[in-house]
Amino acid sequence: MRRKNLMAALLCTFAMTAASIAPMAVMAEETETVTEAAETSAEEETQSEEAQTEDTQEDADGEAQTDTEADGETEALPERPDYQALDYVTLGEYKGLTVADQPIEVTEDQIDEVVRQNIQLSDAMETVTEGAVEDGDTANIDYEGKLNGEAFDGGTAKGYDLVIGSDSFIDGFEDGLIGVAVGETIDLPLTFPENYGNADLAGKEVVFTVTVNEIKRMPELTDELASTISDGEYTDVAGYRDSVRTDLEAQAQEQRDTMLKSDLLTQVAGNSKINEYPQEMVDYGVANMDSYYRSMAEQYSMDFEEFLSSFMGLTEEDFSEQLVMAAQQNLQQELYLKAIAETEGIEVTDEDLAAAAQDFGFETAEEFIAAYGEDVVRISVLQDKTLDFLLDNAVIEEAQADTEGEEGETEAAEAQTEAPADEPEEADSEVQTEAVTEAATEEQTAAE
Structure with a gap:
């Protein structure tokens, strides 16, 4: 898993724009979605190119042999230098550095x-x-939210599975359903929190009509x-x-190491x-990023300048x-570790x-290298080993335990998760747009 996290980061280096050296697990999370989007775009492009019949393989470092079209000509991405x-x-100093360790619990x-x-x-839930x-x-449940008697965008859903006590909806929604019988419909008069993400609903009184x-x-x-x-695999409760x-301890250990x-x-x-x-x-990274964003423009059926x-x-x-x-930012971690x-x-x-091949589910290193490319695999494993x-x-x-900080983080997390469905598809689109914008526009800063 440790190597897998690092590989996920390296396989899509053009998506890494953190100013400082980011944790491996964090970088993996940041790049998985982008990697999937790039792969999907490449697949769609390949299917639509009638003149091309050769299969192309994409690796996240871009050294893949994915072809991109520019001015009507096909241009292969360069090999990794x-x-x-x-x-x-x-x-400077890199041995004997002191780090604080959090106990695993x-x-x-x-x-x-x-x-x-x-x-x-x-x-296996009981109905x-x-x-x-x-x-x-x-x-x-089926529910419909109304503001001043009018249904508001994102406040209506049918057949929604809600875990009571998950605090995934605003205060009062889940508690208001406790005691409601199957088939019963109830009106829940609620108030959105003042810091709610949608300014049109923040602090507003609404009514949700809910059917169980x-x-x-x-x-x-x-x-x-x-x-x-x-x-x-396990035949008794204690063993399971x-x-x-x-x-969980293994996951905590991995997070601790990260x-x-x-x-x-x-x-x-x-x-x-x-x-x-x-x-x-640098030229290699620029070519990869340029290729990626051009494929994004094609995925949205947009001219690149318009995109x-x-x-x-x-x-x-x-x-x-x-x-x-x-x-240049994407190279920082690699340069330090390779040096x-x-x-x-x-x-x-x-x-x-x-x-590393075993970590990725391959039987042999040869299969692993064939899937991702030898240069990408080797630089990935080298960084992990370093x-x-x-x-x-x-x-x-x-x-030292920081209980006050933990309480603050908990409150922030709770505030962030308070939300009934408020146009989830539109919200996802906004998040993707912000990610694309940040990936291409964030200026380089010194590593802290």
């Missing part, structure tokens, strides 16, 4: 939540045809149910819950200096300038490649 990072980087509530999710995914909604039930269609209730976890939801705990490595990379960046960027790699203006507010000249800065690897003699072995080296040579101190 090779270079010596120490020709461009002056390294898995609670019974966390285990209960995973069990609940697995029961839901296994379609209640008579009775009323209780806390923890999943109520299938069906109730699904969480069954008691028995040995039989534990066997069912684990596909027979222990397995959930083990998985955060520690992120901290170490930030320190390395602060101690070191990039004197200049390898021009061939840049509508989604980014940029001219082609401004866009080209921003690509150079983005390409350390060159200094310490860290190299990628056949065993490293085989292990991160392990930094962690192995770090001084790890136990961090």
Whole structure:
């Protein structure tokens, strides 16, 4: 999983625009959606090109052999250049750095939540045809929200599955359904919070008319149910819950390592200096990003100039300038880690490649390389191996608990999740637009 997170980041380097060295897991999350969009766009383009019959393979570093059309001509993306990072980087201290470690703790509530999710995914919930909604039930509902007697956009849905107690809707919505019987319709007079994301609804009094269609209730976890939801791997409740705990601890350990490595990379960046960027790699990154955004324009059936203006507010000249800065930013992490690897003699072995292939579900390294390209795989594994080296040579101190900060984060998270369906499709579009804009326009800043 550790290598998989790093690979996901490298496979779409043009999407990484963080000013500082970002955590591997965070970068993976940021790039997965963009990678999928790029792959989808490339597939659609390939299907529509009647003159071309050759299969093309896309790897996220762009060194893929994906073709793009410019001025009616097909232009293949360049291969990934090779270079010596120490020709461009002056390294500072990178061994013996101190990082604060948060203890790993898995609670019974966390285990209960995973069990609940697995029961839901296994379609093992009990359907209640008579009775009323209780806390923890999943109520299938139809609802319509009205402001001043008029239905407002995004406030209506049918057949919506709502987990009572999930706090996914505004205050009072879920509590108001407790005690409502199957088939019953109720009016819920509610008030949107003052800080609600939609200014037209923030602080406004509304009425939701809700009908409970069906109730699904969480069954008691028995040995039989534990066997069912684990596909027979565990035949008793205790063994199954222990397995959930083990998985959660492994995930927590991975997150802990990711955060520690992120901290170490930030320190390395602060101690070191990039004197200049390898021009061939900058050109390579620019070509990849340009190709990606042109494919996005085609996906939206837009002229490229129109796409840049509508989604980014940029001219082609401004866009080209921003690509150079983005390409340089995307190189920062690789330059630091590659320079350390060159200094310490860290190299990628056949065993490293085989292990990475296993992490990705490939039987052999050859299959792994065939899928992503050897250069991409090797630079990915090299960076991951160098991160392990930094962690192995770090001084790890136990961090002090910050209960006030945790409470603040919890309140912020609760405020953010307070929302009934308010035009989800439109909201997703806005988020995608912002991501595209940030990816191409955010200026380069010094790594903190």
